Every structure is written in structure tokens, then in C-alpha cells.
């Protein structure tokens with residue numbers, strides 16, 4: 001695979017390209033060739049980094065376990081291990097994405113008072129104002145709408161006061177519809193990617209990873225970053241989101257044409273284990289970062305903490321951060337996750353030993369840390385809902 005030349009496209013640069021079918025047909029590799037000058041011009045100021053040239057893949061319509069799928073899965077795994085991130089192509093004018101973007105911009109354009117109503121004391125979903133989120137104890141400038149599992153009061157988990165479980169405080173049914181459709185689309189993408197990953201990792205049973213995500217705790221963040229000169233003085237100059245790793249299996253994200261995302265490639269001697277020692281803030285100000293320039297019609301994909309734990313760090317969780325740019329920026333991050341009550345253990349193929357991690361506990365710990373003052377965190381503390389986690393763990397064993 002090309003690493004130094006222009007963006008390489010899987011179906012074209014491989015010496016023996018697999019004859020897989022994609023909904024796009026055979027794509028024109030020029031469409032995913034990076035214009036370096038244009039890309040460099042979008043680099044947010046004050047964040048030293050190399051320019052990333054990512055590999056772009058086309059996913060097949062269905063993953064059956066064919067020889068082509070195994071080949072593609074191996075290439076995905078190889079690329080994550082080398083670059084920490086890759087791109088997957090999607091068709092132009094993807095309606096579910098356009099709808100989601102349009103409605104998200106409409107939401108962020110509402111008055112602050114309207115947006116601020118979108119909070120819930122049982123579910124961390126809803127509106128997060130600029131300066132409210134903390135990463136490594138420092139305020140982020142991002143303004144966010146988070147979607148988590150939307151559960152009615154009648155759901156047994158809500159009745160039993162499981163932490164983080166409750167209804168999503170939607171601003172409107174139109175927004176609920178737009179986000180639900182988009183997340184359903186990405187759920188399908190996530191399932192395909194997990195099957196390809198299982199094949200690429202050589203797991204005996206290619207359904208191993210997908211089995212963890214039954215009734216998965218998939219969630220999503222829609223983010224608006226103000227321009228660097230238009231902040232409210234609550235965070236660190238130039239910082240959009242501090243460096244961190246995400247919590248689950250895979251992150252599937254898209255961004256507009258402004259630019260702001262930086263990732264850290266796997267580096268010899270650097271180890272993260274976010275479930276036991278926070279990776280937030282690590283190396284935030286050094287220069288070993290890779291800038292991910294905006295590109296049309298691609299999602300970026302990288303592994304999260306649980307993928308790292310499952311594979312005994314063969315696929316490490318990719319550290320990333322966001323810098324503010326000279327213009328406002330929008331980004332859309334979908335998180336493909338295990339079931340809240342899943343136990344994550346290193347796979348037999350990767351050594352198989354290690355304390356099981358209760359995913360819901362990891363998730364709850366992370367949200368309590370990021371939003372310690374939110375009414376949701378207050379209610380968890382007031383009602384001792386963290387104790388519920390211990391009970392759930394005991395029950396699952």
C-alpha cells in the first residue's frame with residue numbers, strides 16, 4: 001500500500017486488487033487523492049503536526065466471509081496498526097448524512113435558552129454548552145448535542161435506576177428522526193466493519209465482535225466548534241477538545257471542510273490504558289501529531305478502548321484532539337459500542353487473559369469525569385447509582 005505518494009485507494013493501489021463490489025462501483029482513485037496545498041491551508045494554527053495522507057477503502061455491500069472480505073479485513077487491520085486511522089468512502093449526496101447535518105445546524109442556531117432545555121437528569125444525552133465539557137480537567141470549547149440510547153421511563157433499566165439510562169431530551173421529533181436514521185445507517189457500517197475486522201484479525205468465529213454489540217450502547221456526538229477568535233473565555237486558547245481516546249469499539253466520524261482533527265499514530269514505547277489510567281491530556285502539546293485534513297465523501301474510522309483491550313493492544317485506541325480553526329467547524333462522531341452490560345475480555349487469539357472490563361462501568365466513569373457538574377452526574381451521586389453497577393456486574397457473572 002502506498003504510504004508516501006498521494007492518498008492511496010485500496011481497490012486501485014494493491015497489485016492484485018480484490019474484485020469486490022462496492023455500491024459505488026469501482027471508484028475513481030483521483031476522487032480521493034489529497035491536494036496537499038489545499039489540505040495544508042486548512043491546518044488549524046498553533047498545533048504542530050505532520051499532514052496525514054490516509055488510505056481510503058470501499059466497503060462491500062455485504063460481508064460474507066469470502067476471500068476478498070478476508071483480504072480487505074487484513075488491510076484494514078494493517079492500516080490501523082500503521083496509521084491509527086483510515087477512511088471509508090461513501091456515495092455522494094448521502095441523504096441520511098445531509099438530513100442529519102441540516103437539522104443539526106438548525107439546532108445549534110437556536111437561542112441558548114432553547115438549547116439549554118435539552119438536558120435530562122437520568123441520561124447524559126442532550127446539549128452540552130461550550131466550556132461545559134472537561135478533558136483532563138480543562139474546559140473544551142466544543143458545543144455538542146449527544147445522542148445516547150433513548151429509553152422511556154417504562155423501560156425496566158430506567159425503572160431499576162441503571163446509571164445513564166433514561167429518555168433523550170430531544171429538541172424536536174424532526175431532530176430525533178434525523179439522528180435516528182443516521183445512527184441506523186452507521187450501525188450497519190459498524191457491523192460490516194466489525195465483521196471485516198474479525199476476519200482480518202483471524203478470529204476463529206467472525207461473529208465474535210458483533211456478538212458484543214447486541215442492543216449495543218451506540219451513541220453519537222454532533223459538535224460545533226467556534227472560530228478561535230469567537231470563544232467565551234472558558235477554555236484554553238486554541239483548544240477545541242483536549243487529547244483523549246474514545247471508549248468503545250470503533251469511531252466512525254465525518255467533518256465539514258474546515259479542519260481541526262489531529263490523531264496520534266501508534267508510536268513505539270507509547271502505551272495507553274484509558275480504562276485504568278486516564279489517557280486524557282496525554283502528550284497534548286508535543287509535536288507528534290498527524291493532522292487529518294477534510295476530504296469529501298469519506299468517513300474516518302479508528303479503534304476505541306474496548307477494541308484495544310480485546311486485542312491486547314494489537315489494535316490500540318487512537319489518541320486524538322481537536323484544534324480551533326479560523327472558521328466555525330462542524331463534526332459528527334458516531335461511536336459503535338458493546339452492550340452496556342457486556343464484559344470485555346482479551347480474545348483467546350490475543351492471549352486471552354486479563355480482568356474482564358464491564359463496559360457500562362467504563363462508560364459511566366468517563367461521563368462522570370467529563371461532566372461532573374451536570375444534573376445527570378448529580379442524580380447518579382445522590383441516588384448512589386454507581387452501586388447499581390456493582391450489582392449489574394454481580395448479576396452478569
Ligand SMILES: O=C(O)CCC(=O)C(=O)O
Nearest residue numbers: 221223255261322331333
Ligand atoms: O471533532 C472531531 O473531529 C472529533 C470529535 C471527538 O473526538 C469526539 O467527539 O470524541
Ligand SMILES: [Fe+2]
Nearest residue numbers: 244245246320
Ligand atoms: Fe473523540
